[in-house]
Amino acid sequence: MVECKLPKLDAAGSSPVFRSKDFFYTAIPAKLILFAYRLVGSGNLFFLCHSRESGNLFFLCHSRESGNLFFLCHSRESRNLFFLCHSRESGNPFCLNSMPNTKKYFTVGPTEVFPQIYEYIQTAREEKIFSISHRSPEFSSIYKNADKYLRQLLNIPDNFHIAFLSSATECMERIIENTVEKESFHIINGFFARRFREISEQCSKQTNEYKINLHSKFEPYELEIPGTAELITITHNDTSSGHAIEMPQIKVIKEKYPNIPIALDATTSVPYYEIDFQIIDAAFYSVQKGFGMPPGLGVLIFKNTFIEKSKYLSANNFNRGTFFNFERLAENALKFQATVTPNIPAIYILSRLSEYLYNYGIDTIRKETELKSKLLYDTFEKSGYLRPYIESVENLSKTTLVAVSDKDVDELCGYLRNNGIEISRGYREKKDDQIRIANFPTQSILATEKLCELILSYGR
């Protein structure tokens, strides 16, 4: 792209015109600034337009040789890139990245996806990544990059393996199969925590639970776990209730039961909530939540000590899963290979996205999440009709905010939808009384402010 200096507009925003042999500049009063550049020699024409009003940049190119027209637009608000090409030969327009629906998703998963993902898909298309073999060096280098940046972003130590499965629910099943011979123990703070227990029962294990009182501070000292339990499962942030168990509380459990491994469902907690991998033995999540990706990929992070348990179960004729046993998953992860033909598009996107998030900075992600969650909780209070479902401030989720609504949930969601924002209703039987709002890194501060304004203006 051509770089050039702008002449200063006068206060009235009139239209000065600057011309040289191959370059001219003009400004349309107060609305649009237009550059055009005729590339010396090639005869191609480039136009760069900057809308002062919206802050958007448009870039238009006409190729003299092919006669094709290319139109590239960068939206400042969504950070989306649109690229449109008109072929003179066929007369067909190609829309490589069409103008997207401008609705903002504050749903708790699937949620708004990172706009960068469309660019990654475009690159993958150009490089034909969706056709490569999962045994190729190209795939291994994608896996390696994902592994490297996930370790840096989430602070995952070397003695943990990173494997890819289909979903968080599949991770629950694999963990039970590979680590529990007879008995598991479950800490329940919502429906997803309960799902972990149900899966263990379906795998024919004996189970016990501690049901947290969601409306008073979780006191982990009160827990009594039988010495026979081989695994404790904890849901870091339960998306159905908006209840979060903080790391210091998990540390108390570990100190009380140092010999029982802990599996952490981190589905709606990462990357915001920091995981202390010194006190847990496995963590997992699906990518359609805090990682702002399309659904269809589960990330399983497990300690190498679990491999011995998996081998022991196999030697004693327990079903530890077929291809998906921890021994095989770890062997392949060490070679940056998947056990079966995996969701290569999703692993590619995850690899690029983890690198982006790492460079963006985990501290910035955390500060922004806290700022937005404060904004939202303050808005609930000011609204006069919303209040957090979880009454214990210490366990209020910062990433999935669940509020009880005194106003009709259907109408409220409809009002927000008509104004371009989609939120989630309460989980299952709470769907008519509660709303759930995602506060993941992909929900921008700007969009969150708009949501807060709408909540406050509703019904006034």
Ligand SMILES: Cc1ncc(COP(=O)(O)O)c(C=O)c1O
């Ligand atoms: C905390 C938690 N765990 C597990 C799951 C299940 O995820 P998946 O449907 O990807 O298996 C969800 C989905 O909402 C969740 O929020």
